[in-house]
Amino acid sequence: MAQAPEPAVIRADHLDLTFQTDDGPVHALRDVTLDIPNGAFVSFIGPSGCGKTTLLRCIAALETPTGGSLTVNGMTADEARRARAYGYVFQAAGLYPWRTIGGNIRLPLEIMGFSKAEQRERVARVLDLVELSQFEKKFPWQLSGGMQQRASIARALAFDADILLMDEPFGALDEIVRDRLNEELLRLWDKTNKTIAFVTHSIPEAVYLSTHIVVMSPRPGRITDVIESPLPKERPLDIRDTPQFIEIAHRVREGLRAGYEE
Numbered sequence: 001m002a003q004a005p006e007p008a009v010i011r012a013d014h015l016d017l018t019f020q021t022d023d024g025p026v027h028a029l030r031d032v033t034l035d036i037p038n039g040a041f042v043s044f045i046g047p048s049g050c051g052k053t054t055l056l057r058c059i060a061a062l063e064t065p066t067g068g069s070l071t072v073n074g075m076t077a078d079e080a081r082r083a084r085a086y087g088y089v090f091q092a093a094g095l096y097p098w099r100t101i102g103g104n105i106r107l108p109l110e111i112m113g114f115s116k117a118e119q120r121e122r123v124a125r126v127l128d129l130v131e132l133s134q135f136e137k138k139f140p141w142q143l144s145g146g147m148q149q150r151a152s153i154a155r156a157l158a159f160d161a162d163i164l165l166m167d168e169p170f171g172a173l174d175e176i177v178r179d180r181l182n183e184e185l186l187r188l189w190d191k192t193n194k195t196i197a198f199v200t201h202s203i204p205e206a207v208y209l210s211t212h213i214v215v216m217s218p219r220p221g222r223i224t225d226v227i228e229s230p231l232p233k234e235r236p237l238d239i240r241d242t243p244q245f246i247e248i249a250h251r252v253r254e255g256l257r258a259g260y261e262e
């Protein structure tokens with residue numbers, strides 16, 4: 001019997017978003033239609049200002065689309081936010097300097113009213129996942145930028161939501177650290193079976209990480225290509241030197257170029 005296709009955890013249907021500003025309307029997203037299947041690692045790539053963050057913010061119910069429809073785990077984005085369907089990792093780690101790493105991760109759990117024992121268990125588990133167990137009692141300034149970003153990933157994982165939304169989490173880091181975090185993120189994704197939506201400016205990062213690469217055009221952001229990666233799940237960093245990898249990167253570049261020429 002043919003296997004049923006994986007249900008979409010995030011489904012956008014002809015999504016539009018126009019911001020009304022003092023300088024007139026800004027068309028941030030136009031006619032975005034997309035299904036993100038369960039367990040996928042989806043990257044959004046496109047030029048600055050093409051609406052990548054806006055799309056992620058719509059999924060997180062931080063923006064309200066002006067047209068089309070959007071569901072997250074079969075719910076409206078707002079219902080999904082209330083059901084804590086996802087964790088969100090921002091460009092900057094955004095840790096509170098006066099709280100330890102453990103304290104930062106614990107804060108949302110405290111607010112949500114988890115018992116002390118549950119908080120301890122969850123903090124220990126996510127710190128272990130991002131390999132920061134020895135740093136629970138340290139303050140953010142005692143950690144490198146890459147470690148701080150790992151701590152912010154741990155904080156997003158602490159709810160144990162099925163979906164992780166990541167907005168250029170490694171954009172400010174140097175290339176060596178970024179490579180390592182990319183490898184770690186793939187391992188984490190494999191271990192936790194999350195669905196990840198990831199915004200990036202980097203073609204190699206998008207190709208290395210993703211099962212699906214969504215290429216977007218300049219404003220108003222539209223999708224010009226969705227590439228399903230043929231790369232195996234097991235990806236050592238040197239996969240980036242293989243002809244297959246280079247071919248996918250080429251197709252992404254072509255998609256980006258097509259968006260500019262339209």
Ligand SMILES: Nc1ncnc2c1ncn2[C@@H]1O[C@H](COP(=O)(O)OP(=O)(O)OP(=O)(O)O)[C@@H](O)[C@H]1O
Pocket residue numbers: 019020021026027028046047048049050051052053054055219
């Ligand atoms: N709250 C807002 N009000 C008005 N315009 C906005 C608002 N938020 C975003 N925009 C505009 O919408 C467009 C898309 O912005 P967005 O931040 O989503 O782009 P992006 O692709 O994530 O860019 P970058 O790669 O530089 O982060 C931009 O032109 C931006 O100026």
